[in-house]
Amino acid sequence: MTFTPNLVVDWLTHFTCNYRCAYCWFEGHWEENLARNRRDVSSSLIIKRFKELGEKKGPCHIQASGGEPTLLPGFLDILAEVSVDHRFWVCTNMSSEVDFFKELADRVDPERCGFTASFHPPRAALADFMGKLRLLRDRDFNFDIVCVGWPPLMDQWPAVFEELRREGFQRVRLQPFNGTYGGQKYPEAYSSAAREKIAALNQERNLFVKSQTDYLMHEKESRGRLCSSGQRYIHIQADGNVYRCNLDQNVCLGNFYDGTYGLYEKPEICHVPHCNCEWCWIVGEKDVFGKNEQNAVKA
Numbered sequence: 001m002t003f004t005p006n007l008v009v010d011w012l013t014h015f016t017c018n019y020r021c022a023y024c025w026f027e028g029h030w031e032e033n034l035a036r037n038r039r040d041v042s043s044s045l046i047i048k049r050f051k052e053l054g055e056k057k058g059p060c061h062i063q064a065s066g067g068e069p070t071l072l073p074g075f076l077d078i079l080a081e082v083s084v085d086h087r088f089w090v091c092t093n094m095s096s097e098v099d100f101f102k103e104l105a106d107r108v109d110p111e112r113c114g115f116t117a118s119f120h121p122p123r124a125a126l127a128d129f130m131g132k133l134r135l136l137r138d139r140d141f142n143f144d145i146v147c148v149g150w151p152p153l154m155d156q157w158p159a160v161f162e163e164l165r166r167e168g169f170q171r172v173r174l175q176p177f178n179g180t181y182g183g184q185k186y187p188e189a190y191s192s193a194a195r196e197k198i199a200a201l202n203q204e205r206n207l208f209v210k211s212q213t214d215y216l217m218h219e220k221e222s223r224g225r226l227c228s229s230g231q232r233y234i235h236i237q238a239d240g241n242v243y244r245c246n247l248d249q250n251v252c253l254g255n256f257y258d259g260t261y262g263l264y265e266k267p268e269i270c271h272v273p274h275c276n277c278e279w280c281w282i283v284g285e286k287d288v289f290g291k292n293e294q295n296a297v298k299a
């Protein structure tokens with residue numbers, strides 16, 4: 001059975017990461033972003049706020065990202081406590097120690113937590129990465145593996161994907177790079193050969209990956225369109241400010257950590273020209289739950 005959440009919450013835990021990937025969204029902006037971390041917020045306050053959210057909205061699907069969320073002080077306590085009421089999906093670079101993942105597997109129900117494990121060859125070793133994934137797999141956790149199609153890495157992905165699939169990790173995808181490299185803007189600058197390589201590596205695995213890859217290859221005009229974000233989906237920034245999404249931050253809906261936020265009651269107009277984040281919430285654009293079914297943890 002698939003868990004259908006009342007609300008999808010993108011929780012940007014903090015702007016702290018032990019990797020500094022050259023292709024990261026935050027590259028060149030780490031210092032200004034670090035200043036947005038709410039260092040005064042304890043794990044017990046975060047647990048309290050998510051419990052309050054559950055009382056208001058019922059079970060939510062929480063997508064925890066960063067930075068690297070597993071480095072947030074008390075993250076394991078938050079995961080163990082909050083996943084009693086909600087379902088979690090954690091985007092992690094898997095750099096935390098094996099003991100962290102062992103404790104996680106002991107304390108968190110695999111029916112209530114899944115992972116997007118991102119592999120970053122400039123900083124991570126494949127054997128170590130796969131070892132931790134084997135541990136999660138043995139304990140029945142769901143996860144996807146994502147790699148980034150940064151141009152300097154494109155040559156090594158076929159061998160990495162082959163090894164991952166040989167080890168039985170089938171849910172692996174190559175995410176098109178979104179940014180500038182060598183003075184060219186990507187994904188637009190991908191050659192047709194590179195596009196074919198991305199499609200082949202993804203093996204058009206399923207509709208979600210195909211539509212996401214297709215989407216990331218093109219920008220979607222969104223200004224003026226009705227979007228359910230802010231009502232059925234929210235984005236919590238590292239400082240706790242709540243926005244309808246990562247891109248449209250014209251209106252702050254309040255602060256999550258301070259408990260002072262409110263959600264839209266209906267879809268509202270998007271104010272940014274191009275959506276490259278939570279496109280699935282544009283009214284009429286996609287099956288609203290197409291993405292979330294894919295991300296949802298089995299109930």
Ligand code: SF4
Pocket residue numbers: 017018019020021023024025026066067068093118120
């Ligand atoms: S691991 Fe992720 S968050 Fe950290 S620097 Fe790399 S891309 Fe950015």
Ligand code: SF4
Pocket residue numbers: 222227228229244245246247248269270271272274275276277278279281282
């Ligand atoms: S269309 Fe995209 S950018 Fe616009 S409000 Fe919705 S999620 Fe945000």
